[in-house]
Amino acid sequence: MTEFLQALILGLLIGGVYALLASGLTLIFGVMNVINIAHGAFLILAAFITWSLWRAIGLDPLAAIFALTPVMFAFGWLLYNATIRPIRRAPPAASVLLTFGLALFLEGIMGVIWGNTSHSVRPEYFAQSFEIGELFLPKAQVYGGLVAIVVLASLYLVLTRSWLGRAIRASAVNPQGAELVGVNAVSVAALTFAIGVASAGAGGAIASVLYPFLPGSHYQWIARLLGIIVLGGMGSLPGAVIGALCLGVAELMTVTYIGPEWATGVPYAFVFIVLLLRPQGILGTRLRQDVATA
Amino acid sequence: MTDGATTAVAEETLKGGGTPPSRAPSKTLRSPWTAVIALAILLVALFPVLSDDLYYQNMIILAMVFAVGAVGLNIITGYAGYISLGQGAFIGLGAYTVGICVSDIGGSPWVWVPVAGVLAGLVAAALGVVAMRARGHAFVILTIAFLFLVQLLATNWDELTNGTGGITLPIPTWSVDYQYWPFYYTLMGLLAVSLVLSWWIRRNKFGMGLVAIREDEDKAATVGVSTPTYKILAFVASAVFVGMAGGVYGYYISFIDPLGMFNILLSVQIILSLLLGGRDTLWGPVLGAFIIEWLNETSNQEFQGGNARLLIFGGLLVLVVMFLPRGIIPTANRWIEWWRTRGKAGLAGERLTGIDLRARAAPAREAAEPSxxxxxxxxxxxxxxxxxxxxxxxxxxxxxxxxxxxxxxxxxxxxxxxxxxxxxxxxxxxxxxxxxxxxxxxxxxxxxxxxxxxxxxxxxxxxxxxxxxxxxxxxxxxxxxxxxxxxxxxxxxxxxxxxxxxxxxxxxxxxxxxxxxxxxxxxxxxxxxxxxxxxxxxxxxxxxxxxxxxxxxxxxxxxxxxxxxxxxxxxxxxxxxxxxxxxxxxxxxxxxxxxxxxxxxxxxxxxxxxxxxxxxxxxxxxxxx
The missing domain is CATH 3.40.50.300 (P-loop containing nucleotide triphosphate hydrolases)
Known part of the structure; x- marks a missing residue:
């Protein structure tokens, strides 16, 4: 029972981090109909920068979020305008291939700068745990999960309470309609992409403490995040949160009861099961527009 | 009026209007490219006989493996419009089939190559069934998940695959005088067969249905194209020969492990070959595969591979999508077309006049009672x-x-x-x-x-x-x-x-x-x-x-x-x-x-x-x- 409870709590905590990362991905998909395959590479990049900051000046990885979020936001904005914007009218397949290319390129750059060896960020609380009764909760996981929830909550506030948030949601539902009421869909898309990348930055800083990483880790991350948004319903923010919590718990349960070597397989299993049973995901709904372009 | 229409038909027929229009991309390519293609085939076919340079023989062998992969990918991606980022997995699947069969059952690796093709086809069919209900983006995600899933299985299923230890295949027994010839000509044969399949699909109803799906899947369904069947068959067709080529590739490399065989860079190389050469063309994937393999070798030689390969492939993928979205062959064809037709006016809009409909209609039936x-x-x-x-x-x-x-x-x-x-x-x-x-x-x-x-x-x-x-x-x-x-x-x-x-x-x-x-x-x-x-x-x-x-x-x-x-x-x-x-x-x-x-x-x-x-x-x- 303790074992189960421990896996459940840790799963939910890690699920909070996944939720933050997946929100950016699903937001970008919802607004631009772009599957950002480079999302994993963005978060690994953020993890490496966090590592460098921690190594150089001893900056706490969770404090690094404050530095990383604006930097990644700017990076995302520039990248959108330089690469995705010119092809925004091309068939959707083009953006998948483009972001895939970006992911490979970033992986190469990270390999050149930081080398292809495993890195991890270990602040002094890394090896410590909270002990509640028989439960052992590593401090890194608890702090990481809580910070992720705070960042995610602020993202939600931006999306629900600000003009930008309304513009983003309007563009997601109906880009032409949004343009008619004065929303510049292109700049909204650029800002959305930037927000998505910024959230990957914040999530990457947290993830750097939780998992060791190397440039090639981004594949595993993107597979995980794609599994989450497929499960939750592509483009749905609440869906991404539910999917992330499910995946976090399922991974921890797999580690506890089946074997750690199979944990990476959980998101792939998610993809297969969801596509077979409910292709639109948990919270995805089919709308009129999905079927008839009329 | 009737006569006028008939005369118009006759005139059109005289001008060659009665024959079916160009339908396969190969047809439009034929005129300017025939000589180039024939020469290239001859050169590749005779190369091992004329030269004993093993460096280039190796390069052509690898290029042909990826060419088979790209020709296959063209069927599902170029014709049907579904992007697969996991196509390299079929190479690995083929290699593993041959490796496991040889080490567990025995016999010559050649015997198991067709089995590798069948298995790849079956796996593709199963994936197709899973993907059938999902559209567009979900398929991309499924292919990524598939690639990583088989890699995970190959890593963790020790009894079957020997895990990360990998499988070593027996060294070929033929005389060293023959160098890599058996690999070389088998792959050339596989490439030829997959090109024939690709050409055949594109010129018949199957290919037309796939293009209809690419253009507008819902619409295709309403005009009678049973889209799931078409998609599944296309995915199978795109995998079978890749699996066989993978079997040959595994034997050629002689060492099969999860990281090498299910490396996503194999998929990248296949995708790049197709995009660079030109989607929905017959020869584009082959041309692309040779260029990309040359780049691959160069990056390995000049920059010790690794990160340089990622930078080159990643950067090239971005550049091709942004600046050469159609690929080399279609772009070149457009230029040729432009050069030929420059100065000629296009077909102008025509005033609609009341054509006597009865002239063309079947005998009119008594209009049924509306009730x-x-x-x-x-x-x-x-x-x-x-x-x-x-x-x-x-x-x-x-x-x-x-x-x-x-x-x-x-x-x-x-x-x-x-x-x-x-x-x-x-x-x-x-x-x-x-x-x-x-x-x-x-x-x-x-x-x-x-x-x-x-x-x-x-x-x-x-x-x-x-x-x-x-x-x-x-x-x-x-x-x-x-x-x-x-x-x-x-x-x-x-x-x-x-x-x-x-x-x-x-x-x-x-x-x-x-x-x-x-x-x-x-x-x-x-x-x-x-x-x-x-x-x-x-x-x-x-x-x-x-x-x-x-x-x-x-x-x-x-x-x-x-x-x-x-x-x-x-x-x-x-x-x-x-x-x-x-x-x-x-x-x-x-x-x-x-x-x-x-x-x-x-x-x-x-x-x-x-x-x-x-x-x-x-x-x-x-x-x-």
Whole structure:
């Protein structure tokens, strides 16, 4: 029972981090109909920068979020305008291939700068745990999960309470309609992409403490995040949160009861099961527009 | 008038108009490229005999492995438009099949190469079944998940794969004098076979269906293409020879491990080959594979591979998508085409004149009584989108031989009713009966096969196809043999030309659909569904967005076809157009049929006035007719 409870709590905590990362991905998909395959590479990049900051000046990885979020936001904005914007009218397949290319390129750059060896960020609380009764909760996981929830909550506030948030949601539902009421869909898309990348930055800083990483880790991350948004319903923010919590718990349960070597397989299993049973995901709904372009 | 039309036909035939138009991309390539291709094949075929340079022999062998991969990928990605980022997994799957069979069962690796192909095909079929219900993006994600899943299995399933330790294959037993020849010529044979398959698919109905799916999948289904079958077969076709090439590749490398065989860079190399060479071309993937393999070797030699390879491949992928989206061969063809046709004027728009329709029509039948037995019957149809009840218990009948109108205010659910009848959407409740059969459980293509044809509110032609190909694309049935039939047979071409003549669009038969005006697209779409020889023709706003002359023409055509026995169901906002022609008229409001009858009756119905003007429309008690 303790074992189960421990896996459940840790799963939910890690699920909070996944939720933050997946929100950016699903937001970008919802607004631009772009599957950002480079999302994993963005978060690994953020993890490496966090590592460098921690190594150089001893900056706490969770404090690094404050530095990383604006930097990644700017990076995302520039990248959108330089690469995705010119092809925004091309068939959707083009953006998948483009972001895939970006992911490979970033992986190469990270390999050149930081080398292809495993890195991890270990602040002094890394090896410590909270002990509640028989439960052992590593401090890194608890702090990481809580910070992720705070960042995610602020993202939600931006999306629900600000003009930008309304513009983003309007563009997601109906880009032409949004343009008619004065929303510049292109700049909204650029800002959305930037927000998505910024959230990957914040999530990457947290993830750097939780998992060791190397440039090639981004594949595993993107597979995980794609599994989450497929499960939750592509483009749905609440869906991404539910999917992330499910995946976090399922991974921890797999580690506890089946074997750690199979944990990476959980998101792939998610993809297969969801596509077979409910292709639109948990919270995805089919709308009129999905079927008839009329 | 009749003579004039016949003469025009004869003239067209003399000009070579009677033969099917170019359909395979290879055909357009043939003239400028034949010599180059023949020379290249000869060079590759003779290379090992002429030179004993093992460095280049190795490079060509690897290039051919990726060429087989790219030719396969072209079938699912180039023709059908579905991107697979996991195509490299079939190489690994093939290699593992051969490796495991040799080490567990024994025998020569060559024996197991065909088995590798079969296994790759079966796995692709299974994946296709999973992906069948999902569209576009989900397929990309599925292929990524598939690649990583098989890599994980190969890593963790120790008993079968020896995990990360990998499998070592026996060293070839033939004389060193023969160098890598057996690998070389086997792969060359595989490449030839996959090219033949690719060419054959593209020139027949199967390939045409795939292109239709790429252009507009829903539309393809409504004109009779059974899309899941096509997609699954295409995915299988894209995997079989890649699996076999993978088997040969594994034997050639002689060491098989999860990281090498299921490396995503194999997929990247295959995708890049296809994109660079040119999607939807026969030779593009081969050309691309040779260029990319050369780059690969160069990056390994000059920069010790690793990160340099990632930077080159990643950067190239970005650049190709942004600046060379069509790939080398199609871009080169465009330049050649531009060079040849410079200075010539295009086909100008033509004034529509009233063609005597009877001249081209089959003997006119006595128009059936509008009150005849129902050809289409809808009972209690319901469709909700989240909380919105778009269709809320609609019931009506379309008498055989009638021109029935379905009118109603904006948002009353007319187009949704069309989608439910046509099968692009499934209702939550209710029944649809057509020609004595219940069809609400059937997929759209089966409804099309039964004789139900529809147009869309906004025209949906296959934009990359010519007008003639668009008209020929509909299929009246499904049969395995049909897949292998010529894309455009002579008989079909003649029938399609007759239909184009009927709608006045014959001059445009070789023009790409994307180059047509909106009104012209409407006419072609009408000809397209007539190709199905439907019993019921459903038109969604045939008069929307076109000029009054054309509206009149379309009205004439509808009457003429009706006189030949076609039943119509028309959604339209142009009231003079509808009321002058249709009987009965059905009125839909808030997802329910609130009135039906002749134009006069409906116009006087107070409920109809309420629905349109909405002055004291009561929400509490929805009125039914």
């Amino acid at each position: 005849g037995p129902p050809l289409l019957e809808v009972k209690g149809l319901e469709k909700r989108f989240g909380g919105v009840r778009a269709v809320d218990g609609a019931s009506f009948a379309v008498p055989e031989g009638s021109i029935t109108a379905l009118i109603g205010p904006n948002g009353s659910g007319k187009t949704t009713v069309f989608n439910l009848i046509g099968g692009t959407m499934t209702p939550q409740a209710g029944e649809v009966w057509f020609d004595g059969q219940r069809i609400d459980g059937k997929p759209p293509w089966q409804r099309a096969h039964l004789g139900l044809g529809r147009t869309f509110q906004i025209t949906r032609l296959f934009r990359e196809m010519t007008v003639l190909e668009n008209v020929v694309a509909p299929l009246q049935g499904f049969h395995p043999r049909l897949l292998g039939a010529d894309a455009v047979s002579g008989r079909e071409a003649r029938r399609a030309e007759d239909l184009l003549e009927f709608v006045g669009m014959r001059k445009y038969r070789d023009v790409h659909a994307s180059a047509l005006s909106y009104g012209q697209q409407k006419l072609v779409e009408l000809a397209q569904i007539l190709m199905l020889d439907p019993k019921l023709i459903m038109l969604d706003e045939p008069a929307g967005g076109i000029n009054p002359t054309l509206i009149e023409r379309i009205g004439e055509m509808i009457r003429e076809l009706n006189a030949q026995g076609k039943t119509f169901l028309i959604v339209e906002h142009n009231m003079p157009f509808v009321l002058g022609m249709c009987n009965p008229v059905l009125v839909l409001a808030r997802g329910q049929t609130i009135a039906s009858g002749t134009a006069d009756e409906v116009q006087r119905d107070p409920q109809v006035l309420d629905a349109y003007l909405g002055e004291d429309f009561r929400l509490e008690e929805p009125a039914r007719a």
